Amino acid sequence: MTTQRRDGDVTTIARIGHSEAMELAAEENRRFLLLLEQLGPEHWGMPTDCTRWSVRDVTVHVIASAEAQASPREFLRQAWQGRKLLSQNSSQHWATRHHDPFSLILTGPAGGRFRRRADNSDDLEIDAIECCRILSGRGRPQGVLRHPLPL
Template sequence: MPAEHFPIDVAAIGRIAHQEAMQLAAEENTRFHNLLLQLGTDDWQKGTDCARWSVRDVAVHVTASAEAQASFVEFARQVIRGRGLTTKIGGRHWVDGVNEAQLRARSHITAEEIPSRWDHASAAALTARQQLPPAVGALRLLPLGSVDGVEFGWQPLSYLFDIGFTRDVWMHRIDICRATGRPVNPTPEHDGRIVEDIIAEWATRHKEPFCLKLTGPAGGTFIRAEDPEIDCFELDAIDCCRLLSGRGTPKGVLRNLLPL
């Protein structure tokens, strides 16, 4: 029987820890690479759900992020260059400036180069993430502050290095699939586990009771409700995560965002 037939109390969801996170990252890296290899000449300039970004821009951003994960020097370079760009582009968060800096510094990269560059960068990034000492990962050095009205404050490095970067690649893979008409082909073991972890964190960011019946291979039914008769909000699991990330117009309890 599908897991979605058994309601899961979000408080009982085991969060993704380091070892599992690295397995998910390796699988997501492969899936993203395979998607890039499928893209044709006409695909790269198609618009995506990310404002102002084409498919090429999304792929370059994800690759640049991996390059920063693999090299502290590159990470510092992106942050420094991004500082002066956030205001210029009308960004709402310092990360917007970093993203812009990534694209500007890689304007010369051709679409044909992107798949191999991603393959190399993602492998190096995964190695760096696997080797991050636990004591370093626990340091609260990430000044995330407020993102789309959600207060993150200072987070440990592991917040991004364990699963955060993988969520970013996962969501951008979905962006590219939607833009190019490619199937996402989600699986319970991979996409379903990422969705489950997203819902578990999302539930810690607000206090509203809810019942979410998320459909599709990545879905399940998740509850936090004092009233056992509360109506379930039903939608596709991936569509739910898109709404929580700020893509689309969320309603009801889904107005509590979790920027990915």
């Protein structure tokens, strides 16, 4: 694959075609594989620039993303599972950021029940995706949801 230098107004650069995109993807995959082949067992658990993600986590993410793009069925499976995982991980992380008692019932496909009760606090029932929106600052918090979670 050759590299071409393009100078000028970016609005005049033609969009790449399918065959060029496939060549670029193949080259990136080749380089990624070469990098992975250089890793030893001691490297997989090392931290990365993505906080809370190890080398293994990033690698799995990249490979799973490629699988999802190659198969509509796999894409839907991952999207369904990802919604559940996002809800669960967000709730667990959010709970470590404050000490208030709560009973949170998240509804929808990504739902679940999460609680830390030290009193007789009422259940707060809310859609899981809406809860993530509120905790990230894109909704109106109520009660214990006033504790933000940077997403």
